[in-house]
Amino acid sequence: MKNERNYLLTLMTFLVYFFLLGPLLIIIVVSFGPDRYLAFPPNGFSLKWYSNIFEVSMFMTTFKISITIALLGNFIALLLGLPAAYALSRYNFRFKNTLNAIFISPILIPGIVLGFTLLKFLIISYNIPMFTGLLIGHIILMIPYIVRVISSSLANLDFSIEEAAMSLGANRFKTFFIIVLPNIHSGIIAGVLLSFLESFNTVDVSLFLSGPGISTLPIQMLNYVEYNFDPTIAAMSVLLMVFTVIFMFVIERTLGLTFFTKSR
Amino acid sequence: MSLISLEDVTVAYDNKINILEKFNLNVEKGKLISLLGPSGCGKTTTLRLIAGFLEAKAGKFTFKDKNYTNIPVYRRNFGFVFQNYALFPHLNVFENVAFGLKQRKVPKSEIRKRVPEMLELVDLNGFEDRFVTELSGGQRQRVAIARALVINPDLLLFDEPLSNLDANLRIAMRVEIRRIQQELGITSIYVSHDQEECFSISDEVAIMNKGVIEQLDSPSVIYKYPKTEFVARFIGFTNFIDFEVESSENGKLLLNSNHSKFRALKTNDVKVNKSYKGVIRPESIKMKSYIENEKQSENSIKGSIKISTFLGGLHQYVVNTELGEITVNSDREPPYDAGENVILSLPEDKLVLVEKG
Numbered sequence: 210m211k212n213e214r215n216y217l218l219t220l221m222t223f224l225v226y227f228f229l230l231g232p233l234l235i236i237i238v239v240s241f242g243p244d245r246y247l248a249f250p251p252n253g254f255s256l257k258w259y260s261n262i263f264e265v266s267m268f269m270t271t272f273k274i275s276i277t278i279a280l281l282g283n284f285i286a287l288l289l290g291l292p293a294a295y296a297l298s299r300y301n302f303r304f305k306n307t308l309n310a311i312f313i314s315p316i317l318i319p320g321i322v323l324g325f326t327l328l329k330f331l332i333i334s335y336n337i338p339m340f341t342g343l344l345i346g347h348i349i350l351m352i353p354y355i356v357r358v359i360s361s362s363l364a365n366l367d368f369s370i371e372e373a374a375m376s377l378g379a380n381r382f383k384t385f386f387i388i389v390l391p392n393i394h395s396g397i398i399a400g401v402l403l404s405f406l407e408s409f410n411t412v413d414v415s416l417f418l419s420g421p422g423i424s425t426l427p428i429q430m431l432n433y434v435e436y437n438f439d440p441t442i443a444a445m446s447v448l449l450m451v452f453t454v455i456f457m458f459v460i461e462r463t464l465g466l467t468f469f470t471k472s473r
Numbered sequence: 474m475s476l477i478s479l480e481d482v483t484v485a486y487d488n489k490i491n492i493l494e495k496f497n498l499n500v501e502k503g504k505l506i507s508l509l510g511p512s513g514c515g516k517t518t519t520l521r522l523i524a525g526f527l528e529a530k531a532g533k534f535t536f537k538d539k540n541y542t543n544i545p546v547y548r549r550n551f552g553f554v555f556q557n558y559a560l561f562p563h564l565n566v567f568e569n570v571a572f573g574l575k576q577r578k579v580p581k582s583e584i585r586k587r588v589p590e591m592l593e594l595v596d597l598n599g600f601e602d603r604f605v606t607e608l609s610g611g612q613r614q615r616v617a618i619a620r621a622l623v624i625n626p627d628l629l630l631f632d633e634p635l636s637n638l639d640a641n642l643r644i645a646m647r648v649e650i651r652r653i654q655q656e657l658g659i660t661s662i663y664v665s666h667d668q669e670e671c672f673s674i675s676d677e678v679a680i681m682n683k684g685v686i687e688q689l690d691s692p693s694v695i696y697k698y699p700k701t702e703f704v705a706r707f708i709g710f711t712n713f714i715d716f717e718v719e720s721s722e723n724g725k726l727l728l729n730s731n732h733s734k735f736r737a738l739k740t741n742d743v744k745v746n747k748s749y750k751g752v753i754r755p756e757s758i759k760m761k762s763y764i765e766n767e768k769q770s771e772n773s774i775k776g777s778i779k780i781s782t783f784l785g786g787l788h789q790y791v792v793n794t795e796l797g798e799i800t801v802n803s804d805r806e807p808p809y810d811a812g813e814n815v816i817l818s819l820p821e822d823k824l825v826l827v828e829k830g
Contacts, residue, residue, distance in 0.1 A: 369559040372526055373617075375546045376553040377624060378576030391563045 233450065240443035247440055258444040265441070271429040274340075278425065279408040282347040283401055289348070290355030291397070295389070297356070298363035312356045315349050320413030323349065328417040343418040343425070350414055351404035358403060362396020363389075398463045406456055410449075475499035476660055477523065477628070482532030484518055492518045493684045496532070505654050505661040506689075507671035510681035511707070516664045517632060519681075523662060524630050525549050537627070547576075552621030556633040558613040560605040566592070566616055567601035573624035591619040594653060611642045618653065629654065629661040635670060643667075647674050668708055672696065680704045698740040702830030705752040711800040712758075716751040716826065718743050726826065731795050735772050737824040749826040755789060755802040757823035763814035773818035774799075778809045792817060 235249055240258060242251025262268055290312075296302075297309055315323060324346065331342040366389065374384040390397075415425040424432075426449075434442050477500040484493040492515050500506050508516035521527045523534065525546030534542045541549060560569050570588045579587075592598050595615040605613060614634055621629060631650070635643045651674040654661050665671050671678050672692040679689040680703075688700045699705035702713065716728040721739060728735040728751065735751070743749060763775060776794035787804040792815060799817060809815060 367557060367559065369555050369557060370561055372524075372546075373553065373555060373559040373561070373620075374572065375526075376524060376549075376551060377573035377620070378547050378550075379572075380545070380547045388561060392561075 236443050236446050237450075240440050240447045242440055245439050247438065247443065258440040259448075261439070261441045262445055262448070265433070267424075267429050268426065268433075268445070271424045271426045274343075274423065275409055275426040278344055278347050279405050282344055282351055282408055283405050285344075286348045286351035286355050286404060287397070287401060290352045290400070291359060293352075294356045294359035294363060295385075298360050298366075299368060313353045316353045320350075320411065321417075324414040324417035327414070332418070339418065339420045339423040343415060343423060346414045346418050347408045347411070350411060351408055354404035354407055355400040358400035359393060359396045362393040362399075366392055395463050399460050402456055402460045402463075406453060410453070476502040476537060477662075478535045479519075479523070480533045480535070482522065482534065483530045484515075484522055484527055485530050491530075491684070493522070496684060496686075498679065498686065498689075500660060500662065502660055503658050504676040505651070505663060505674060507663045507665060507675040507678045508681055509665060509668060509671040509678050509707075512666060513683075514681040515684040516666075516681050518684075520630055520632055520662060520664045523628070524551055524553050550624065550626055551628045551630055552624060552626035554614070554617050554621050554629070554631045554634045556636055558605075558610075558617045558637075560613055560616055560620070562605055564605070565601065566597070566603050566605070566608070569605065569616055570620045570623050572620065577624065587623055588619075591623045594622070594656075595619045595649075610638050611646060614638065614646060615649075618650070622653070622657070622659075626659065629659050631661065631663040631665075633665050634663075636665070636667070643670065650674060680707060682707075698825055699752065699827055700741055701828050702750050702752070705750070705825070705827050706830075709754065710752040710825075711755050712751075712753045714751045714753075714796050714799070715748060717748045718745050718826070721745055725821075728826075733774060733795065735819065735824065736821040737826060738822050740825055741827065743826050748829070750829050751824050751826055753819055753824050755800040757820060758799065758801045759818045759820070760790070760792070760801050760803050760805075760809075760815050762809075763816050769816065770818060772821055772824070773816050776815055776817055778811050778813045778815060781808060781811060 239247050239249050239251060241254050241256070242248050243253040243255035243257070244251070293308075293312060297305065297312070327342060327346045327349075331337045331345060332339065337345075370388055370392070371384050374388045375381065379387065410427060411425075412427045412431065415428050416431075419425065419428050430442055430445055477498070479496055479498040481495045481497065482493055483491055483495060485491045496515070496519065498519065508519055510516050518527065522529060525541075525544065529542060532542070533540060536549075561572065564572070567588055570591055571584050574584045574587065589598060589601070592600060595618055597612060597615050597619065600608070600612070600616075605616070608616065614637075617634070634650070635646050638646060647670055650663075654674075663671065663675065672695075675692055677689060678692050678695055679686045680695065681687065682703045688695055688704045690698075690700075695704065695708060699708060699710065705713070714730060716730045716735065716737075719727045719729050719734075721727075721743065724739045726737045726739050726743065728737055730751070737751065769775075774794050774796060776792040776799065778790050779793045779798065780791040782789045784802070787802050788808045790801050790803065790809060792799050792801055794817065801817060803809070
């Protein structure tokens with residue numbers, strides 16, 4: 210039974226993967242075409258659309274903004290999310306489940322709703338600068354990933370090692386840094402990388418929170434395709450794909466390696 | 474003055490039910506005392522309170538004549554050995570043992586000297602570079618003991634340290650624990666639900682029930698002369714017979730139960746004309762076949778075998794008597810048959826009167 214080949218299963222698996230990855234393959238191929246429009250199959254080979262990315266200044270500006278927002282937001286989200294994840298895993302208190310649901314809710318609420326609400330309150334009602342508004346929106350988006358991933362890492366942690374450390378003379382604060390953190394560092398790295406990707410790729414929340422001079426790379430790409438139909442955007446997509454794949458590879462490596470070396 | 478004293482300590486989880494209420498305990502220096510009892514009796518709570526992991530709602534904890542009630546756990550110099558070892562998974566054996574010394578800012582050269590000494594004491598020399606995950610359960614617990622001992626603790630606390638080990642290892646480790654404890658002369662408190670474990674290593678055992686110490690005595694005294702019905706039941710007495718004390722003279726008691734007279738030694742404080750439970754172990758009762766018209770000796774009663782079960786080296790019988798069912802062990806071959814009439818005699822020094830529980 211084990212060695213028997215199931216041809217139907219093989220075929221179905223192939224089709225599923227083709228369905229998932231096929232469009233990406235087309236984008237990759239198209240990005241190397243020489244024509245001013247998206248042609249498949251392409252009528253030659255050219256790298257000019259890749260160089261065009263670096264000539265459109267808005268791409269570079271928004272790329273910088275995207276990176277800044279993702280990094281800065283990540284830092285703040287970690288400062289907020291790490292203690293939250295720790296408290297939710299370590300202690301029992303009233304409204305714990307409610308609080309947990311609130312931390313996760315940004316994933317469940319449609320980005321459009323979140324974006325519009327933030328626009329309405331932060332920008333219109335309270336006149337908060339656009340960049341700050343965008344940053345806050347992204348922090349809200351990132352917190353669920355930070356809390357979730359670090360929580361699952363903490364779930365594997367035996368909290369009696371905290372008591373052991375304290376009985377050996379380390380105070381509570383020190384115990385957190387020298388005992389808890391080293392044992393959940395893979396979760397922290399994974400949480401940070403995942404939320405970075407989420408922030409970098411998100412469109413809906415950013416859409417409402419961008420204005421003159423302040424925009425993220427995905428929003429800029431959206432604007433670009435409204436007026437241009439050349440393969441620049443395909444080339445851009447390929448670069449983003451490569452970027453994402455490298456990221457995912459790092460996540461896999463950090464989570465994967467420690468899972469193998471630190472079996473409990 | 475005792476080294477440790479808990480006075481009227483009350484502990485509650487989440488400010489609801491009191492696990493311990495007005496709890497008192499005194500421990501002498503250099504002793505190994507066990508807290509023994511069923512789960513939920515408050516033994517672990519007591520230990521964690523002494524360690525400083527729990528705060529008392531009321532009461533006072535005195536250690537070496539100093540008030541320790543509000544001293545945080547990291548300032549108490551107590552070693553704690555956990556049930557699940559609680560070793561630091563990101564550190565190797567050396568770093569685990571050295572942890573307490575590093576917190577105390579002990580110079581590196583001294584750490585490099587003391588850690589191997591400790592590992593030697595627990596028979597783990599050469600394991601310095603191993604990671605915790607590469608060790609067996611017994612080895613992990615040795616590391617945990619070394620880690621707790623290296624700081625020269627004023628007190629050593631054990632929370633069911635052997636319950637995750639297999640039976641053979643448990644016996645070997647408890648001998649080890651007793652050896653180390655006596656070698657260093659360190660005052661220790663040991664929590665377990667395993668009676669044999671506690672009895673074999675302790676100077677004194679406190680049997681706990683529902684947050685109260687029912688009896689605190691040396692293991693041999695508890696084994697022979699339980700004070701309460703709960704203690705008797707917990708340490709393996711199976712027979713509980715109602716008796717009324719008719720008279721008490723020169724340390725001897727005359728008892729009455731269902732118009733039969735019995736004699737027993739006075740081991741506990743009992744009052745005349747009051748009713749108590751007479752307890753006796755099944756192996757202490759002597760049983761022989763009933764012979765018609767034979768004169769019955771004192772402290773004996775007639776009965777008939779109701780149930781017989783095979784226990785390996787011997788049989789255990791449930792015998793129907795005027796005093797109710799009595800469980801008796803006997804190694805007579807061939808075994809008694811069901812329905813056979815027998816005479817049971819209860820030796821007066823084995824029959825113990827306890828408060829009804």
